Amino acid sequence: MVFKTNLNYIRIAFLLVLLSGGRLLADDAQANALLQQGRVDEAHTLLQTMLSAQPGNALAHQLLCRVYYAQEMEDAAIQECELAASQDPSNSNTQMWLGRAYGMKASHANPLVAFGLARKVRYAFERAVQLDPENVQAMNDLGEFYVDAPAIVGGGLDKARALASRMQPQFSSQSHRLLALIASENKDMTTAEAEFQKAVLAGRTPSAYIDLGQFYQRQNQPDKALEALKAGIDADRRKDASLVDAASILTAMNRSPQTAESLLREYLSSPARSDDAPAFKVHVQLGNLLTHQGDPASAHREYAAAVALASNYAPARRSLQGS
Known part of the structure; x- marks a missing residue:
């Protein structure tokens, strides 16, 4: 009877360990979900x-x-x-x-x-x-x-080339992107453009189109930039952080502020939000855009939304106080 009782205690203890481990995994998952949603105060x-x-x-x-x-x-x-x-x-x-x-x-x-x-x-x-x-x-x-x-x-560019070669078989698009960055560093813009285009052809991912659009923006070729950004937006079925990147480039070019606003709002309502573009930062970005458009009331709401998610994020607090 004593042995059987001890065995029961062991079983109970083992069950408690399993339950505790499951709870910790659930807590990790919940914390990560909060982080991806930009709710960093709650995650903290x-x-x-x-x-x-x-x-x-x-x-x-x-x-x-x-x-x-x-x-x-x-x-x-x-x-x-x-x-x-x-x-x-x-x-x-x-x-x-x-x-x-x-x-x-x-x-x-x-x-x-x-x-x-x-x-x-x-x-x-x-x-x-x-x-x-x-x-x-x-x-x-x-x-x-x-x-x-x-x-x-x-x-070192030699190290970068070696890494690009290692990436090529499995990550072709990212390999071409790295080769484009190397060419840009060498001021070889013809090769850089070709490599960014190859990165697009290798995967046709939203991020590859956005990288190409940013290249054209930096080369002061706005029409080509807009064409690449539109292709990236159309390819982004998930509505992920690529939308924020596209909006940022449009803002930098002083083009299509309404489109940029729409992209930021679309991202903020998307289930594909992530810490690649934290939601509270996107609220600040949207607030800044609305301020430049002469809509301080709407901008204030965006700054307040950012502070509600991340009360320690200094740019959000400053923007809210100044709005």
Whole structure:
């Protein structure tokens, strides 16, 4: 009887562990869903509660890093991603977000500090790709680093070309995009245009069309830019962050403000919202557009919506106070 009773206790304990694990997975999923929807205040509260009970939850630390990153709070983002990386060093996505957080801080730092951070950016992106050779987002980040960074911190166009070659068999469109960036860095705009066009042909994805449109915008070819953007918008069945990119380019060109407004509103009502374009930032972007259109009342509502989602996002608070 004693043995049977002890066995029952073991079964109960095992069941509790399973239930606890399932609850933690559900909490992780809920926190991620809140992050994707741009509801970062709610995500922050949930993640802090989770981490107070489970401080070793690496995924929760990674998600909290992304919550801070979305709000441009680089120091807090770095701290959380470093914790996530120390607890789960084999996670490619965590290394990628750590590299992004280092990069954000480097972009605001003095040259001496930025030099040290750039090395950390490179290591994190290279580690992310090493851990998961199919992490195409990390490959894109690493490729852009190689193109933009000087050799002294690990950049270099030869490295970028080698990476593009590795990407070609499985990620042809992204490979051509990287080759286009390399050509642009070399001031070879003919080759850059051809590579951006090849990226479109390789996948006909919304992002590839948007990249081509941005290239034409920078080359002061607005008609070609508009044609590429329209193709990208038409190809975006999911209504994802590509809509926001298209709206941003239209605004930069001072073209079709009504279309830009429509795209931003369409994204904000889409189930494909993500932290690629955090909803609270899009509300601020829409508010700025409405301000320029002479509609301060509607702009104020957008700024208020942004603050309601992300009360610590400084640009949203400033815009609301000034509206």
